[in-house]
Amino acid sequence: MLPPLKSLPVFEAVARLNSFSLAANELNVSQSAVSHQIRILENHLGESLFHRQGRNLELTKEGKHYLDSISNSLLQIEEATNHIKGQQKTNIRLAVYSSFAVYWLIPRLPELKHLYPNLELSIEMSHGTPDLSDRTADFFITTEKEKRGFLFESLYQEELFPVCSQSYFETIKNKLGAITHQELVNKLSSTPSLLAQFPLITSYSIYDRHIEDWKRWFASLKHTLPEHIQFHRFSHLMLAYEAAKHSLGIALVNDYMMSEKHDETTLIRLPCSSFKTGDNFYIAYKESRKDEDAIRYLKRWLKEEAKTLAKV
Template identity: 85%
Template sequence: MLPPLKSLPVFEAVARLNSFSLAANELNVSQSAVSHQIRILENHLGENLFHRQGRKLELTIEGKHYLDSISNSLLQIEEATNHIRGQQKTHIRLAVYSSFAVYWLIPRLPELKHLYPNLELSIEMSHGSPDLSDRTADFFITIENEKRGFLFDHIYQEELFPVCSHSYYETIKNKLGTVTNQELTSKLNNDPSLLAQFPLITSYSIYDRHTEDWKRWFGNLNRPLPEGIQFHQFSHLMLAYEAAKHSLGIALVNDYMMSEKHDQTTLVKLPCSAFKTGDNFYTAYKESRKDEEVIKSFRDWLRKEAKTLTTLAI
């Protein structure tokens, strides 16, 4: 038996906005009308879809499952309706890690806008892995690679390597008694622990604890983390990047953070070994939406741009 169809877009709006009043504003109806439709749907299903505690509202387990089940159906109905009316969807919501968005994606958006002037892109930045759901976004860049109903394309194998500002690079050369880049390369390759003479910038966001990034970098070279290092500690990789840019020391950053267009980077890769963190980045989108024109256009553009990543493995 079909549910009361009028209630479904109301339920989706309340669940997406996590608010009866915001849903009422979006739907241009009264809050009481929204509450009425949710009550009708809950009575039909015989389940509570929301926990209500004062002003706090959240989906029940049954509500989450129901939303996952109907969201794509509502999108397909909207797409079919727009197709019949000759209206092509041009808006796409992207969920992406903050550092990837700031340092790799945003510098490339002018080209995307030039290629697809009617495309409207909404970006949701995430510190952790975003929830793969239509209520979160239409398209994802994530380290997740498995969920029923989703398609995944591998775009990047994460590597970290030491960087510093151009001015700090000269400081390192002077302190180590090297004049040319070749001399510095030779010294650091023979003894990577020389970096411990300089302040090292560590971030928390990859391994959930400070100094673990450098510990693994030295471990990749079969060396223990040297003692007596002066560390500058930051919560996120983006902060570590900015600290290095302002000559606070040497940071470990991702390859994609050094992939700005037109060589705009303000940091220098030190002539040292990189190491793989074990994480891989993927694009993800609903399999049922793979033929939507806006999804195909954005996917194809992203694949082409991703070829600039040195460790690409699409």
Template identity: 80%
Template sequence: MLPPLKALPVFEAVARLNSFSLAANELNVSQSAVSHQIRLLENHLGESLFYRQGRNVELTKEGKQYLDSISNSLSLIEEATNKIKGQQKTHIRLAVYSSFAVYWLIPRLPSLRYLYPNLELSIEMSHGTPDLSDKTADFFITVEREKRGFVFETLYQEELFPICSHGYFETIKNKLGVTSYQDLQSKLNVSPQKIADFPLITSHSIYDRHTEDWKRWFSSQGRLLPENTQFHRFSHLMLAYEAAKHSLGIALVNDYMMNEKENEVALIKLPCPAFKTGDNFYLAYKESRRNEEAIGYLKRWVKEQARSLTKTIT
């Protein structure tokens, strides 16, 4: 038996906004009308869909499952309606890691705007891995690789490499007694542990603990992390990047953070190898939405832009 159909867009709005009153404003109805429709739907299903917490609400486990199940159908109904009316869906929500958004995505958005002027993009920034759900976004850049009903396409393999500011680079050369980039490369190839003669900047956003990034870098060079290494500790890769810009020491950052789109590159790569973190980045979207024009536009554009990354999978 079909549920009360008028209640479904109300349920979707409340779930997306986490608020009965905000959903009422969006739908241009009273809050009591929203509550009535949710009550009808819950009575029909025999399950509570929301936890009520004052003015805010949160989906129950059953509510999350139901939202995932019906959101595809609501999207298809909207798409079919727009096609009949001669309107194309041009709005899409992209969920992406904060460092990827700030250092790689945003500088490239003028290109997206130029190619697809009618595509309206909303960016949902995440410090952790975004929840793959229609409630979160329509399109994802993520290190996750499996979820039922989703398509995953490999974007690139993640690498970290040592960087520092241009001023600090001169300090390194002076202390190690070299005068050129090539001379420094030769010295670090023979003795990569020389990097630990300088303060190292570490973050725990990738491995969930400080110094693990540098331990793995030294391991990739066949060395152990020197015991007396001085560290500056930060919670996130973005903070490590900014600390390096201000000459606090040498940081390990992701390849996408070195943005060639900037007129002046703030940091310089040290002449020594990168190492693979073991993570791959993927584009992800619902299987049922793979033929949507907005999904296709964004997917093609992101993959084309990502060709600049050193380990892009094409």
């Protein structure tokens, strides 16, 4: 038996906006009308869809499951309607990690706009792995690679390597007694532990603990982490990057942060080895939406741009 169809877009709006009043504004109806439609749907299903505690609103387990089940159907109805009316949807929400968005994606957006002027992109920035759901976004850049109903395509494998500012590079050369760039290359390649003489910048976000990034970098060179290192600790890779820019020390940063357009970065990659973090990045989208123009445009452009990462 079909549910009360009038209630479904109301439920989707409340769940997406996490608010009865905001849903009422979006749908141009009264808040009492929204509440009435939710009650009708809950009565039909015989389940509560929301936890209500004062002003706080949260989907129940049943509500989350129901939303995931109906969201794509509502989108397909919208797509079919727009197609009949000759209004192909070209707006899309992209969920992406914060550092990727700031250092790699945003500098490239003018080119995307030039190639696809009718594509309207909304960026949902995430510090952690985004929830693969229609209520979060339409398209994802994620380290996840499995979820029922989604297609995943590899974008690149992440690597970390040491960097510092232009001015701090001169400090390193002077302290190590390396006059030329080649002399510095020879010193650091033969004795990577020389970096331990300088403050090292560590971030928490990749391995969920500080210093682990540098432990793994030294381990990749078959060295143990030297003792008595001065560490500057930051929660996120973005902060480590900014700290290195301001000459606080040497940071391990990720390859896409050093692939800004037109050499805009102010950091220098030190002549040292890189190591793979073990994270593979993927683009992800609903299989049922693979033929949408917006999905195809964005996928094609991201994969083409990501080829530059292999050249960093």
